[in-house]
Amino acid sequence: MSARLGFIMLVHTALDRAAQVARFVAASGSPIVIHVDARVSATDHAAFKTALSDLPDLRFARRHRCEWGTWSLVAAMQSAARQMLDEFPKVERVYSMSGACLPLRPIADLEAWLRRHPDSDFIESVNVADVNWTKGGLSDERFTLHFPIGFKRNKWLFDRLVDAQRLMRVKRELPDGLTPHIGSQWWCLTRQTLDAILRDPMTPHYERYFKRVWIPDESYFQTLVRLHARRIESRSPTLGKFDHQGRPHVFYDDHLQLLRRSECFMARKVWHGADRLYEHFLTPREGGVSGAEPQPSRIDRHFARATLQRIRGRAGLYMASRFPVKNRENGKTAEPYSVFQGFTEVFQDFEGWLAAVASCRVHGHLFAPHKAEFAGREKIFTGGLSDNATLRDYNPRAFLTNLLWSTRGERQCFQFGPADTQGHRFDLLSFMASDSNAQISVISGAWAVPLYLSGKDSTEVRREAARLQRIETRMLEILQSPDVRARIRIWTMAEFLENPAEPLHLLFDEIAPHSQARLLRLPDLVDLGGFGTFLQELRNQGMQPVLMGDFPLNPTSPDPSHRMK
Amino acid sequence: MRGVRSYRLRWMRKRWLIRARRKAQALKPVQDRTKALKPNSLLLFATIRNERSRLPYFLKYYRDLGVEQFLFVDNGSEDGSAEYLAAQPDVSLWSTRASYKSARFGMDWINALLRKYAHGRWALVVDVDEFFVYPFCDTRPLRALTDWLDDSGLRSFGTLILDMYPKGPVCEQPCAEGQNPFEIASYFDSGNYAITMNRFKRNLWIQGGPRARAFFADQPKAAPALNKVPLIKWHRSFAYVSSTHMLLPRGLNLTYDTLGGEKASGCLLHAKFIASLADKAQEEIARGEHYASGREYHAYAEGLQDRTDLWNKWSERFINWRQLEIMGLMSKGNWA
Numbered sequence: 001m002s003a004r005l006g007f008i009m010l011v012h013t014a015l016d017r018a019a020q021v022a023r024f025v026a027a028s029g030s031p032i033v034i035h036v037d038a039r040v041s042a043t044d045h046a047a048f049k050t051a052l053s054d055l056p057d058l059r060f061a062r063r064h065r066c067e068w069g070t071w072s073l074v075a076a077m078q079s080a081a082r083q084m085l086d087e088f089p090k091v092e093r094v095y096s097m098s099g100a101c102l103p104l105r106p107i108a109d110l111e112a113w114l115r116r117h118p119d120s121d122f123i124e125s126v127n128v129a130d131v132n133w134t135k136g137g138l139s140d141e142r143f144t145l146h147f148p149i150g151f152k153r154n155k156w157l158f159d160r161l162v163d164a165q166r167l168m169r170v171k172r173e174l175p176d177g178l179t180p181h182i183g184s185q186w187w188c189l190t191r192q193t194l195d196a197i198l199r200d201p202m203t204p205h206y207e208r209y210f211k212r213v214w215i216p217d218e219s220y221f222q223t224l225v226r227l228h229a230r231r232i233e234s235r236s237p238t239l240g241k242f243d244h245q246g247r248p249h250v251f252y253d254d255h256l257q258l259l260r261r262s263e264c265f266m267a268r269k270v271w272h273g274a275d276r277l278y279e280h281f282l283t284p285r286e287g288g289v290s291g292a293e294p295q296p297s298r299i300d301r302h303f304a305r306a307t308l309q310r311i312r313g314r315a316g317l318y319m320a321s322r323f324p325v326k327n328r329e330n331g332k333t334a335e336p337y338s339v340f341q342g343f344t345e346v347f348q349d350f351e352g353w354l355a356a357v358a359s360c361r362v363h364g365h366l367f368a369p370h371k372a373e374f375a376g377r378e379k380i381f382t383g384g385l386s387d388n389a390t391l392r393d394y395n396p397r398a399f400l401t402n403l404l405w406s407t408r409g410e411r412q413c414f415q416f417g418p419a420d421t422q423g424h425r426f427d428l429l430s431f432m433a434s435d436s437n438a439q440i441s442v443i444s445g446a447w448a449v450p451l452y453l454s455g456k457d458s459t460e461v462r463r464e465a466a467r468l469q470r471i472e473t474r475m476l477e478i479l480q481s482p483d484v485r486a487r488i489r490i491w492t493m494a495e496f497l498e499n500p501a502e503p504l505h506l507l508f509d510e511i512a513p514h515s516q517a518r519l520l521r522l523p524d525l526v527d528l529g530g531f532g533t534f535l536q537e538l539r540n541q542g543m544q545p546v547l548m549g550d551f552p553l554n555p556t557s558p559d560p561s562h563r564m565k
Numbered sequence: 566m567r568g569v570r571s572y573r574l575r576w577m578r579k580r581w582l583i584r585a586r587r588k589a590q591a592l593k594p595v596q597d598r599t600k601a602l603k604p605n606s607l608l609l610f611a612t613i614r615n616e617r618s619r620l621p622y623f624l625k626y627y628r629d630l631g632v633e634q635f636l637f638v639d640n641g642s643e644d645g646s647a648e649y650l651a652a653q654p655d656v657s658l659w660s661t662r663a664s665y666k667s668a669r670f671g672m673d674w675i676n677a678l679l680r681k682y683a684h685g686r687w688a689l690v691v692d693v694d695e696f697f698v699y700p701f702c703d704t705r706p707l708r709a710l711t712d713w714l715d716d717s718g719l720r721s722f723g724t725l726i727l728d729m730y731p732k733g734p735v736c737e738q739p740c741a742e743g744q745n746p747f748e749i750a751s752y753f754d755s756g757n758y759a760i761t762m763n764r765f766k767r768n769l770w771i772q773g774g775p776r777a778r779a780f781f782a783d784q785p786k787a788a789p790a791l792n793k794v795p796l797i798k799w800h801r802s803f804a805y806v807s808s809t810h811m812l813l814p815r816g817l818n819l820t821y822d823t824l825g826g827e828k829a830s831g832c833l834l835h836a837k838f839i840a841s842l843a844d845k846a847q848e849e850i851a852r853g854e855h856y857a858s859g860r861e862y863h864a865y866a867e868g869l870q871d872r873t874d875l876w877n878k879w880s881e882r883f884i885n886w887r888q889l890e891i892m893g894l895m896s897k898g899n900w901a
Binding site for chain 1: 701704705706708709712713716717723724725754755756757758759760761762769771772774775777778781782783784785786792820821822823824825826827828829830877878879880893894895896897898899900901
């Protein structure tokens with residue numbers, strides 16, 4: 001086996017796993033230089049060394065104390081790389097890996113693949129001016145401020161130093177000829193490039209600069225490679241995904257199939273307890289060299305989805321680990337829904353008609369004072385929602401969002417009105433009005449129809465009419481306020497009744513765009529023969545019913561049963 | 566104003582810690598295996614009373630997840646629970662006959678033990694009828710979760726208590742010793758939880774589920790809280806305030822995202838509604854040692870005597886954590 005590919009490995013924890021991987025790599029004949037963090041205890045280090053002592057082409061590099069985000073990591077890499085080039089003159093490429101990396105394919109596959117890309121340096125190297133994925137608000141400032149201490153040593157001091165330097169407008173000069181680039185510290189460079197970087201006569205000058213750069217292990221080689229490489233393939237040869245805070249995603253046993261199908265050569269980072277992964281991928285495989293190209297996109301999507309769930313969450317979900325403050329919901333509710341106010345009042349069996357013509361779930365007044373009128377008047381509905389009014393009114397908004405969450409995939413329609421529960425300070429309607437999923441249609445003044453039909457005592461009717469009108473006036477103010485996001489349509493009752501078909505068609509275009517054909521039959525109107533007279537009676541009693549618009553005083557004499565007593 | 570508030574919280578926390586130390590004097594060690602604790606041992610803390618028949622499955626469940634030591638307080642069991650526990654190789658046991666109520670429902674004892682043994686370690690604090698479910702719990706041990714939380718710089722992990730119930734009257738289906746209680750109580754309510762935020766202590770207050778709809782429909786405010794923070798990387802300055810619903814310092818209660826994202830969270834499957842409950846409710850009322858004079862148990866005893874069936878056609882049958890994840894009762898967050 002030719003030994004043209006050498007590995008440098010940085011190790012600081014899970015030494016047993018690192019030893020396993022080192023043994024696997026060494027078995028392919030590749031030389032390997034291991035840097036063990038100087039913070040690892042002497043006994044652990046000794047045991048680690050003994051465990052690997054039988055491998056001929058394995059060396060241990062001079063140890064540095066490594067602290068995340070500081071120069072020490074670059075120093076460790078430099079030492080290991082130097083040693084690799086000096087002690088193994090046949091090595092033509094050097095691959096940098098960590099103890100938590102796991103080779104997913106035989107090293108021979110990787111070598112064959114590299115042979116197909118001669119003279120290429122595989123290193124992610126992105127101009128810092130074009131980067132949008134650095135985390136924690138530091139991108140170009142990594143290079144223009146001084147970072148004398150590590151973030152993990154003293155977070156408070158670290159932040160204060162940054163603040164102070166921003167205040168003083170500190171701007172470090174970059175060494176001549178350098179354009180700051182950043183990228184993953186897991187790369188694979190050719191001997192020529194690596195040698196040129198390590199032997200550059202300007203090295204002491206560069207080092208002085210990079211010693212005070214933030215996270216130099218993500219920028220030192222990535223920047224200098226631009227000076228020396230013949231051909232840069234700007235991507236890391238190691239599969240590794242980062243979350244929204246810049247921390248690496250971790251692979252576990254249940255990622256086995258995903259990793260297998262990715263055809264990548266190396267993955268990082270793998271949980272040290274992932275027995276199945278280590279067992280599967282470190283078992284020597286039969287068969288010849290596979291020439292498959294790495295396909296990391298499936299894994300990319302898998303982790304991108306997770307990050308999206310962490311950042312944006314699922315619209316309309318309120319739960320133990322997602323409770324967005326107002327206007328940060330990314331969707332206040334889960335699905336579009338329709339709210340009808342005044343329709344059951346002017347049409348006979350509006351609910352039944354709507355359920356028949358539109359394929360959606362049609363409820364009655366969900367927020368009726370005595371109980372929630374679920375479709376079919378069920379006592380318990382999806383998700384275990386109870387029709388108990390007290391329970392519902394304890395948190396009416398949660399009642400609504402729960403219903404819409406549990407019925408995802410099916411449009412919900414329900415009736416609403418001034419006689420219903422409004423929540424604290426019209427909280428419920430304000431919520432719906434500011435929800436872009438809501439379609440709210442109002443026939444104002446229609447609340448008077450049940451009163452007209454009730455045949456109740458006139459003072460009682462007058463009092464109730466005044467109350468409902470007051471509430472609906474307030475409701476209309478909310479629906480007409482400038483910051484509403486729902487689709488809101490308001491007709492006065494008089495306006496609506498002039499031609500009921502047109503508004504219904506309009507609404508149906510939105511609810512069920514393809515069911516126009518079924519809309520031949522309109523629902524029957526309630527007999528409003530004496531309604532005008534009824535309104536006049538209210539006026540005569542001193543009340544001023546205005547929300548229903550200019551309703552014509554019907555000249556025909558009203559049905560005796562509808563007359564006010 | 567902020568200074569005053571944080572001083573007040575600090576003072577409250579200190580008070581709970583002093584109280585815990587005082588109340589812990591009543592604890593007598595029965596079996597102390599804490600010498601065997603390693604710096605990173607995963608611990609579980611619980612208070613028990615007459616739970617003998619539940620213990621075998623409980624221990625098995627958590628051993629399988631990877632809990633390395635159990636630290637129990639036995640509050641005067643008379644059914645052999647203490648002897649059973651003392652004989653287990655991974656259990657440390659303390660016993661007391663002091664009042665459960667005056668030790669704030671056992672929380673003072675647990676706080677004292679946590680302070681002494683859990684400092685710097687991950688600790689799971691649950692009741693014997695609560696079973697922790699977290700994302701990937703069928704393929705990743707608890708250690709994978711705590712390692713990930715450590716890497717992510719998180720100190721606490723939040724859950725929703727999911728009350729599980731059987732189909733049919735509770736008293737008709739007894740659970741055998743060692744049997745998985747969720748073979749019987751395999752149903753839950755998937756979407757009737759109402760949440761409010763406690764701005765002072767920053768915890769969410771979740772109510773709902775079958776208990777709210779069946780027993781507290783007319784006094785929803787009194788329905789039991791369903792939010793718990795059972796998994797903590799403990800520090801000796803921490804203190805549980807009210808059961809494991811909230812704790813101080815209050816930053817530990819922020820197990821939820823307020824900007825629209827989802828943090829990773831789990832569920833505690835609650836095997837409350839299985840056969841022994843009816844007896845238990847009577848026993849607990851007689852004892853009068855529970856929260857708000859056992860308001861809960863009174864409600865249950867009333868509700869359960871007429872053979873209440875909590876099941877309805879919308880009840881969901883428990884399958885696995887993925888089902889709970891999809892229903893939005895727990896979340897993977899960015900742990901993929």
